[in-house]
Amino acid sequence: MKILVCLSKVPDTTSKISFTDNNTRFNSQGVQYILNPSDEWYALVRAIELKEAKLAESVSAVMVGGAEDDALLRKAVAIGADTLYRINAQPMDAYSVARMLADFIKTQDFQLVLTGRETIDYNGGEVPALLAEMLGWELASPVNKLDIVEGKARMESELGALTQVLEADLPLVISAAKGMADQRIPNMWGIRNSRMAVIQVVEPQPVEPLVRFVNYELPPAKGQVKMIPADQPELLVDLLHNEAKVI
Ligand SMILES: Cc1cc2nc3c(=O)[nH]c(=O)nc-3n(C[C@H](O)[C@H](O)[C@H](O)COP(=O)(O)OP(=O)(O)OC[C@H]3O[C@@H](n4cnc5c(N)ncnc54)[C@H](O)[C@@H]3O)c2cc1C
Known part of the structure; x- marks a missing residue:
């Protein structure tokens, strides 16, 4: 079984978020990007664990x-993947990302595609479902535990307090969520290998996005903080009652 893991980049949570061109474009200047946590920590690490357990041929x-x-x-x-592909296009909406991924996957022989449940920037959670539909494959989402038993995917999916145990034939798209694996820190050997790794660049057919960003609306600026002297609790109560109107 060959596994493909879809990786998205997202701004590091410490990045300062701002917009340019009259709030129509995200300002990526100075933004530090990381791999989307659920893609790296859960999808990728679990895929590598399956390979290490000889349940997958490659990742x-x-x-x-x-x-x-x-x-x-x-x-x-x-971290342990074997092969890297970059589909050479800027992500513009979930549809076009899924379309380009699906077109690429159709040219390959992967049996299992793992994505994250959602990104931590645009939080759409749409790519896995669109991708499964475009491939004509089943989708399991969100999946918190994954095993391969007798060639089938055995999964657990948490829905609130309820846990569903699922089984599905391959090929399959799975969106990975918390619990599937633990984050791995790359070791020196891995870092050395990654420097020499070849990235296979795939030129996609142009895809028009279905959604266009009109503009971003920033939240209103926070009001000033009022400091109340510790010996004046009655003033605090008065302000909460008459000004903030929360009591
Ligand atoms: C620099 C930059 C500029 C952008 N500008 C725009 C813009 O102008 N207008 C706009 O609409 N959107 C823009 N986007 C966002 C882009 O549309 C989203 O990345 C895309 O729609 C996917 O949606 P999502 O992030 O909600 O993914 P979700 O559906 O939440 O993603 C779920 C999973 O799908 C996979 N996935 C998602 N994206 C990718 C990817 N790129 N490659 C491989 N796998 C992926 C990952 O496994 C991910 O965990 C921009 C993104 C970036 C990084």
Whole structure:
């Protein structure tokens, strides 16, 4: 079984988020990008664990992105992936990302495609479902535990307090969520390998996005903080009652 893991890049949570061109474009200037946590920590690590347990033949990783993303994509090899693909396009909406991934996957022989449940920037959670539909494969989402038993995927999916145990034939798209694996820190050997890793660049057919960003609305600026002297609790009560109107 060959596994493909779809990796998305997202701003590091410490990045300062701002917009340019009249709030119509995300300002990526100075933004540090990381691999989307559920893609790296859960999908990729579980795929590598399955390979280590001899339940998978190989683990490949793919990203729809530009050449500026190559260093980030190499991290997948540092963690244990075998092969890297970059679909050479800027992600513009979930539909076009899924379309380019699906077109690529159709040319390969992967039996299992793992994605994250959602990204931590746009949080769409749409790519896995669109991808499964475009491939004509089943989708299991969100999946918290994954095993391969007698050639089938055995999964657990948590729905609130309820846990569903699922089984599905391959080929399959799975969106990975918390619990599937634990984050792995690359070791020196992995980092060395990743520097030499070849990224296979795939030129996609142009795909028009279905959704266009009109503009981003920033939240209103926070009001000033009022400091109340510790010996004036009655003033605090008065302000909460008459000004903030919360009591
Ligand atoms: C620099 C930059 C600029 C952008 N500009 C725009 C813009 O102008 N307009 C706009 O609409 N959107 C823009 N986007 C967002 C882009 O549309 C989203 O990345 C895309 O729609 C996927 O949606 P999502 O992030 O909600 O993914 P979700 O559906 O939440 O992703 C779920 C999973 O799908 C996989 N996946 C998602 N994206 C990728 C990818 N690129 N490659 C491989 N796997 C992936 C991952 O496994 C991920 O965990 C931009 C993104 C970036 C990084």
